[in-house]
Amino acid sequence: MTQDTDTKAAPTINDIARVAEVSLATVDRVLNARPGVREKTVARVNKAIADLGYVRDTAAANLARGRIYNFVFILPSNHNEFLTSLESQIEQLKQSIRHERTRLSFVRVAAFDPVALANALEQIDTARTDGVAIFGPETPSVRDSIAHLRANGVTVVSLVADIPSSERDFYVGIDNIAAGRTAAQLLGRFIGPREGSILVLTGSMLARDHLERRLGFDEVMARDFPKLNILASLEGRDDPELIEKLMPGTLADNPNIIGIYSSAAGNEGLLSFFKKNPDFQRPTVVAHELTPLSRDALNNQLLDAVISQDSGHLVRSAVRIMRAKADSVPINAAQERIRIDIYLKENMPS
Amino acid sequence: MTQDTDTKAAPTINDIARVAEVSLATVDRVLNARPGVREKTVARVNKAIADLGYVRDTAAANLARGRIYNFVFILPSNHNEFLTSLESQIEQLKQSIRHERTRLSFVRVAAFDPVALANALEQIDTARTDGVAIFGPETPSVRDSIAHLRANGVTVVSLVADIPSSERDFYVGIDNIAAGRTAAQLLGRFIGPREGSILVLTGSMLARDHLERRLGFDEVMARDFPKLNILASLEGRDDPELIEKLMPGTLADNPNIIGIYSSAAGNEGLLSFFKKNPDFQRPTVVAHELTPLSRDALNNQLLDAVISQDSGHLVRSAVRIMRAKADSVPINAAQERIRIDIYLKENMPS
DNA sequence: GTGAAAGCGCTAACAA
DNA sequence: TTGTTAGCGCTTTCAC
Numbered sequence: 001m002t003q004d005t006d007t008k009a010a011p012t013i014n015d016i017a018r019v020a021e022v023s024l025a026t027v028d029r030v031l032n033a034r035p036g037v038r039e040k041t042v043a044r045v046n047k048a049i050a051d052l053g054y055v056r057d058t059a060a061a062n063l064a065r066g067r068i069y070n071f072v073f074i075l076p077s078n079h080n081e082f083l084t085s086l087e088s089q090i091e092q093l094k095q096s097i098r099h100e101r102t103r104l105s106f107v108r109v110a111a112f113d114p115v116a117l118a119n120a121l122e123q124i125d126t127a128r129t130d131g132v133a134i135f136g137p138e139t140p141s142v143r144d145s146i147a148h149l150r151a152n153g154v155t156v157v158s159l160v161a162d163i164p165s166s167e168r169d170f171y172v173g174i175d176n177i178a179a180g181r182t183a184a185q186l187l188g189r190f191i192g193p194r195e196g197s198i199l200v201l202t203g204s205m206l207a208r209d210h211l212e213r214r215l216g217f218d219e220v221m222a223r224d225f226p227k228l229n230i231l232a233s234l235e236g237r238d239d240p241e242l243i244e245k246l247m248p249g250t251l252a253d254n255p256n257i258i259g260i261y262s263s264a265a266g267n268e269g270l271l272s273f274f275k276k277n278p279d280f281q282r283p284t285v286v287a288h289e290l291t292p293l294s295r296d297a298l299n300n301q302l303l304d305a306v307i308s309q310d311s312g313h314l315v316r317s318a319v320r321i322m323r324a325k326a327d328s329v330p331i332n333a334a335q336e337r338i339r340i341d342i343y344l345k346e347n348m349p350s
Numbered sequence: 351m352t353q354d355t356d357t358k359a360a361p362t363i364n365d366i367a368r369v370a371e372v373s374l375a376t377v378d379r380v381l382n383a384r385p386g387v388r389e390k391t392v393a394r395v396n397k398a399i400a401d402l403g404y405v406r407d408t409a410a411a412n413l414a415r416g417r418i419y420n421f422v423f424i425l426p427s428n429h430n431e432f433l434t435s436l437e438s439q440i441e442q443l444k445q446s447i448r449h450e451r452t453r454l455s456f457v458r459v460a461a462f463d464p465v466a467l468a469n470a471l472e473q474i475d476t477a478r479t480d481g482v483a484i485f486g487p488e489t490p491s492v493r494d495s496i497a498h499l500r501a502n503g504v505t506v507v508s509l510v511a512d513i514p515s516s517e518r519d520f521y522v523g524i525d526n527i528a529a530g531r532t533a534a535q536l537l538g539r540f541i542g543p544r545e546g547s548i549l550v551l552t553g554s555m556l557a558r559d560h561l562e563r564r565l566g567f568d569e570v571m572a573r574d575f576p577k578l579n580i581l582a583s584l585e586g587r588d589d590p591e592l593i594e595k596l597m598p599g600t601l602a603d604n605p606n607i608i609g610i611y612s613s614a615a616g617n618e619g620l621l622s623f624f625k626k627n628p629d630f631q632r633p634t635v636v637a638h639e640l641t642p643l644s645r646d647a648l649n650n651q652l653l654d655a656v657i658s659q660d661s662g663h664l665v666r667s668a669v670r671i672m673r674a675k676a677d678s679v680p681i682n683a684a685q686e687r688i689r690i691d692i693y694l695k696e697n698m699p700s
Numbered sequence: 701g702t703g704a705a706a707g708c709g710c711t712a713a714c715a716a
Numbered sequence: 717t718t719g720t721t722a723g724c725g726c727t728t729t730c731a732c
Contacts, residue, residue, distance in 0.1 A: 010449060012725055023703040028727060036701060055449040059409035060725035063708050068359075096682065099360060099405040181696035189654075192542040220696060304539075307697075312684050332446065334662055337699055342692035346531035346570060347657075349687055362709055373719045378711060386717060410709035413724050 011052040020048035031056060058327055062101060069102040071131040071322050073159070073315070074120055076111035080238055080265040081291035082311070086135075089315040102323065111238065112204050114139035121145035126152035131322030133172065133315075137206055138163040155325040157318050160309070161209035169325055172318045174309045174338045176209045179288075180216025180263065182340055186305050187259050187286045188225035196258030197229040199250065199283075203238040203264030213263045213288075228259065236266040243269025244276075251280075262287035267294050267303075274302050290343050298345045308341040361402040370398035381406060408677060412451060419452045421481040421672050423509070423665070424470055426461035430588055430615040431641035432661070436485075436510075439665040452673065461588065462554050464489035471495035476502035481672030483522070483665075487556055488513040505675040507668050510659070511559035519675055522668045524659045524688045526559045529638075530566025530613065532690055536655050537609050537636045538575035546608030547579040549600065549633075553588040553614030563613045563638075578609065586616040593619025594626075601630075612637035617644050617653075624652050640693050648695045658691040 013027045020027065022041060029037050030045040037045075048054075073090055075083060087106065094104040107123075110116040117134075118141040124132060132154055136142065143166040146156050155169050162171040187198065200217065202210045214233055221230050234250055236243035243266045251257060260283050262270050267287050271294075274282055282302065287294055290308040297303040317336045324331045363377045370377065372391060379387050380395040387395075398404075423440055425433060437456065444454040457473075460466040467484075468491040474482060482504055486492065493516040496506050505519050512521040537548065550567065552560045564583055571580050584600055586593035593616045601607060610633050612620050617637050621644075624632055632652065637644055640658040647653040667686045674681045 014725080024726080025703055025728080026701085029702090032727085038701065041701080057413070057449055057725055059450070060413050060708090061727075063407070063410050063413065063710090063724095064726040064728080066708055066727090099407055100409070175700075178697055182694055185694050185696045189540050216696075310689075316685070335666070339660075339689070339691065339699065340697040341689065342694070342697065344532055344535050344692070346535045346566075347528055347690035347692065349689065350525075364709080374710080375712085375719060375721095376717085379718090382711085388717060391717080407709055410724090411711070413726095414709075414711040416711090416724055 011054045015052055016045060016048045016054055019052060020045045058329065067101060069130045069323060069326055070128055071102065071104055071133065071319060072124065072129055073104070073106035073133045075106055075108055075135050077108035078111040078238055080268065081293055082265055082289045085291060085311045086315065089311045093315055093319060102319065109136060112137060112206050114142055118142050118145045121149060124149060126154050129154050130326045131155035131157070133157045133159045133318040133322065134163065135159040135161060138165060138208055142166070155322050157321055159314065159318055161207055170321050172314060172321060172336065172338065174340045176212035177216035179307055179340050180213035181220045182342065183261050183263065183286045183307055184217045184220035185224065186342065187261060187284060188221065188228065190284045190304055191259050194258055195227045196256040197231055197254050198259040198261065199231050199254065199257050200233045201243065201260065201262045201264065201266045201270060202233040202235055203266065204235060205233065210264050217261055217263070236264070236269060238265035240268035240272065244273050247273040258283045260285040264288065271297050271302055290348065295348055298343065298348060306343040308343055309338050310341060313338055361404045365402055366395060366398045366404055369402065370395045408679065417451060419480045419673060419676055420478055421452065421454055421483065421669060422474065422479055423456035423483045425456055425458055425485050427458035428461040428588055430618065431643055432615055432639045435641060435661040436665065439662045443665055443669060452669065454669070459486060462487060462556055464492055468492050468495045471499060474499060476504050479504050480676050481505035481507065483507045483509045483668040483672065484513065485509040485511060488515060488558055492516070505672050507671055509664065509668055511557055520671050522664060522671060522686065522688065524690045526562035527566035529657055529690050530563035531570045532692065533611050533613065533636045533657055534567045534570035535574065536692065537611060537634060538571065538578065540634045540654055541609050544608055545577045546606040547581055547604050548609040548611065549581050549604065549607050550583045551593065551610065551612045551614065551616045551620060552583040552585055553616065554585060555583065560614050567611060567613070586614070586619060588615035590618035590622065594623050597623040608633045610635040614638065621647050621652060640698065645698055648693065648698060656693045658693055659688050660691060663688055
């Protein structure tokens, strides 16, 4: 029975003030690293803090500050189910954290368009904004805009696709190389000993997430399934109609396709091709993102597996991180790590 | 650019008091459903609340209350990696939420022993405890103890294994039937067209989670892989040595085992059998719970896939739920749904 | 450089 | 049945 009776109240700034023999205001100054305190006094206060094992009550601090956090999400403006889902998660969270002094908003920016993104970032009112979560491509001008934001005290997190060369504070999303590797392993094992070609559907090689998935995919295919012939990526720009249009030609050119990796937001086009060609002997297919459409396809055996990232987790995580940065409190990395989810028909959440 | 300028401060009880023309104390009474307020006044206050769209600031409320939450976890006392990991997550969270006025503790109770569990539940000081999270078997006496706890205002959540016939407030854990189904699908597809027998390793059929996994497993095997012959469960009581001891005999009796489902905490025994018999032509194996041992096995191709539940998520979820119940605020079901994680070597978190 | 005092949104005595 | 007031832990003028 290890049930402790840990009932002693935690020390407050009053205790610190008393022990350090200073006023509350001075303790506060030290705590918030504000200027105008003698070295000696700072040291005395810090000693008291350490001795008493003080940890500040963030809730009380925020209450006193009356501070309101303003965070903005920047998302691509094209429409697909994954974005819809992200958007709805933001909308949901926005409501439920109103009373936690946190305001959320989002801006849509033309997809795969670095200039538009950089412009949008320039528009941000740095005085009124505490954090920005960006889902978009990485280019020099985008990096400059990010640097500008950060220089003005705005926290920047990259979302879904990393922008590693920039100075973002954090990346919230899956490891896309690993996701590609996972897709390859799954597809390879499901296909088994058969030989043939593999078609890879992607959005744009300009998008870092798409690129990375392809990298990981090729790596594992080469290593573990050398008998499979991986075709060049079919770039669908996440446009359902384009993909649907390209499919017949691609299949005609490559009669021996036994597997498909739908690595970006191209499920809609692919699935509608399947549905319109019911006689077509469908290859094994692994797709990305669990959405109403892909769930349905999983249920109807149009898809064999789906690799996904939890959009709710993504936005909660981004917000938690932006808030942690704003409060300068540590981040629980384990909690913020976005999992590479694998879904079969059997383990789909209901 | 949908970036709203939603800067107007949220209404407080002061606003309500003013609009309803009552004092703060009365608003507080209504808000907390305390007695001693005239029907008419209650109605007036509630109208003001609705009109202003008031939402209470929980942080401020808790600060004023000076309330400290006491939650206790009850875990089986046997030792395996999953329990170790759960324990360490509790330990971790315990530290990080000290300053959120929440105290965590845990009690270990003999595994698979309903009497010991019921006793432990009886020991709980209901006056000092706000919530209990139970990982244990479901029996009549356990149900009675739970009813007693709840009658005394203690929130009860079942953890990992549900106790559905009881009146627990919430179940925090995966859908174990679905987990079994998932294992079957994965194993079946990885095995491919070959025929043979499948060995199922379990802990105890008394444990609801183990039972449910087997149910789901059998269901999908019968439906999708009728050519595979599923053997009766080998009950290892989650005892590594027992399992290791039973393996040789079982394999001798069933020479055609081409797949193994390690459905409970028996990985240690199974893996050590593999390691001690390197010549043994290992069948395809799907196991449960991502731990140091199973990660290692995945990396070394001793395991083909691992089905898991995130222990950090499990304990954070349990705590969030107990707190939500204590504050009578709603629960975000999506956030609390524990995923059935599938891990291959490729998507293991680093 | 430092301190006193008011106040953030809410609760809990204690009065009336 | 209702109101007044002090105070939770912290921040922030403003004065010394």
